[in-house]
Amino acid sequence: MTLTENDLALLAKKGISEKKVNEQIETFKEGIPFVQLEKAVTIGEGLSKFTPSEEKDLIQKFEASSTGLSLLKFVPASGAASRMFKALFNFLDAYDPKEESLEAYFERTDDKAMKAFSEGITDFAFYDLVKQRIAGKTSSKDEELYLFVKEMMSEDGLNYGFYPKGLLPFHNYGDHTATPFEEHLKEASVYAKTGNTAELHFTISEQHGDMFNAEFNAVSERVSKATETSFKVSYSYQKPSTDTIAVDMRNEPFRNSDGSVLFRPGGHGALIENLNEQDADIIFIKNIDNVTVPRFAGEVADSKKILAGVLLSVQEKAFAYAKSLDNDELTSSQLDEIKSFLENELNVRFSDNFAGFSIGEQIEVLKDKIDRPIRICGMVKNEGEPGGGPFWINDRKGNISLQIIESAQIDMDNAHQAAILKNSTHFNPVDLVCAVKNYKGEKYNLMNYIDTKQGFITGKTKEGRELKALELPGLWNGAMAFWNTIFVEVPSSTFNPVKTVNDLLRPAHQVK
Incomplete structure (x- = not known):
């Protein structure tokens, strides 16, 4: 591939290296292989479901343990309506x-x-x-x-x-209407508050920055008074350096009518860089349009606290084991205990060769498996809503792991793979609670846990010409592929997205 001086100037302006462009073009040439599904995740097979008594204990665990921890709500909100x-x-x-x-x-x-x-x-x-x-x-x-x-x-x-979807009038309270932005503030005041302050971070389009600031100025006093909470709100934009090159059908850089190379936004997977810049002990992730009215808010808040309780419970054990792996001379039975924890509580799978490794080799494998970011992902019963779902997959190195997979990643011409998808029982509502620090309080570099082979190549047209576009591995898909993952069933009442304007007519968006 030959780049002109103008091309190189454009790369420099975006902060994209020539090496990265060449790698992306190689990806177009090689193609991205379909994910190999092992089986769908079901209750007891990678998906947890708790009794009311267990849920109560998990809520209490979160409420008792979160004091002194920094909490953040991270809301992808860049989509236009x-x-x-x-x-x-x-x-x-x-x-x-x-x-x-x-x-x-x-x-x-x-x-x-x-x-x-x-x-x-x-x-x-x-x-x-x-x-x-x-x-x-x-x-x-x-x-x-x-x-x-x-x-x-x-x-x-x-x-x-x-308009950005987050600033549209969603809910009518009689004396005022509320946007999703305002509803996220209210929601954060219930479960993402440290002391009297709730911190939220929205990823937005740069062109909408003034609009979000104006909305915060307009509603913050009202919401603060109603919730007895002060709000710390920050914003970031999808970085130009995460744009991806488009190619023509011969895998040559696609050029606009003025001769410039076409770059396109890399999709929500680009936001892993924005997430990587956040520094909090617990991070709640939820899409901007997934909000609801007050009569459902209690169930939503309890669900978040349950997920966070799971996170804190498992993290407590993971930290203790990680520390002992670093500091202690461990016996074979202690290593078996740690391995059992990883398998049964963090859904980690080991190679068949593990038992034949020396003690030293086993310790190194266990350190690698346990010293990772953790995500607890709420999953909703499949009732026909679009979206990805939870699956056990077998990656190209033969490793089996829990992943959130989109239908576009699955070979629908393969009858066995299509059957696994068809028989899946739950889907992904984008409801995550994340821990991004190790037991020493050091933040992980989240860029080290991405499976770069879980992106997407899609066909598009521009100026009447066909092109191929590359989307980065999705934020909760391949961008978190090498995190430790737990899936938990959550009530369908916690999932109230607005994909079309008529979704606002559903009970979850009607105040009265």
């Missing part, structure tokens, strides 16, 4: 109130999404605001819906399609 409003954009393109009635439009198109939107319109948190803005401009009910949607979506209207 444009995909959420796809049905509304389509409606504006396809419907003209001067040409046909709404009834005729619905009959012609069978547009179920817009029918549901129109029938539930008064239940949206933004209803009063939009209605106010179009007051006196409409002459018929058909035109009113069109103008309502146009006011929401047009650049000279509210321009909701440009």
Whole structure:
């Protein structure tokens, strides 16, 4: 691959090395192999489910042990809302109130999404605001819906399609509406608070920075008063250095019409670098759109405390064993005890050769296995929602481990692999509690625990030309592949994402 002076200047500006570009192009040439599933994770086979009594103990463990620990809520929040409003954009393109009635439009198109939107319109948190803005401009009910949607979506209207999803009005409290950003503050006050302060970190798009600051200034006093909590909020952006090169169908750098090389954002896996810059004893990770209204908030908070209780319980043992591996002359039976802990509580698997290793070799293997970041991942029963799921996988070196795998990583032409996916019982709602320090209080370098072979190659088009794009291993997928992992079943009430605007009509987003 030959790079021009302009190409090299672009690399320097982004902070991307020529070596990294060459490695990415090699990845395109070699392709990324499908993940090899061993079996789906089920209760008792990699997935824990606790009794009410055990849950109560875990909540108490967290509440008693978290005093003095630094807690952080990490919220990926860079997504714009444009995909959420796809049905509304389509409606504006396809419907003209001067040409046909709404009834005729619905009959012609069978547009179920817009029918549901129109029938539930008064239940949206933004209803009063939009209605106010179009007051006196409409002459018929058909035109009113069109103008309502146009006011929401047009650049000279509210321009909701440009908004970050985290700043849209989700919930109507009567005297005010609340955004996901505000709901995350409230939620953090219940389980991610040290003393009277809750700390949150949002990863956002740089273009939305002023909007998030304005929202915090507008709501922080109200939320602080209601929750008796002060908030420390910080932001970061996806780094330009995590962009990946795009290639044409011959695996040559794809060039824009001006001759420049095309780079694309590397996906949410790029955020492992942002996470790596955070310094806290316990980090809760949850997506920006997964919030709910007060009547479900208690169950959500208890679920987070249960996950954190699991983390603190297992970490306590892991720290004690890691310390003894560093300091003590250990007997064979003590090593067996540590191995048993790793297998039964941290789901670690060992090679068949382990028993034949010398004591010294066994100690080194155990040190390597136990001295890693830990993540406790909530998993929800599979009820048809899209998303990745928990699986046992066999990697290219023959190691078996627990991973969160997306369907795009699975060879659906392989009947055995497709059957494992089909028979999986749980999926990933992105509900993680993480520990990123060792027993000495030193922070792990999270960049050392990424499986770089768990990225994605996807087909795209630009300027009418086909290209191939590379997504980095996902934040909770390959970017955490070499962490120690525990999966725990959590209630479906803790998972309330808003993928389309009509999801806001679900009970989890209706205050009344």
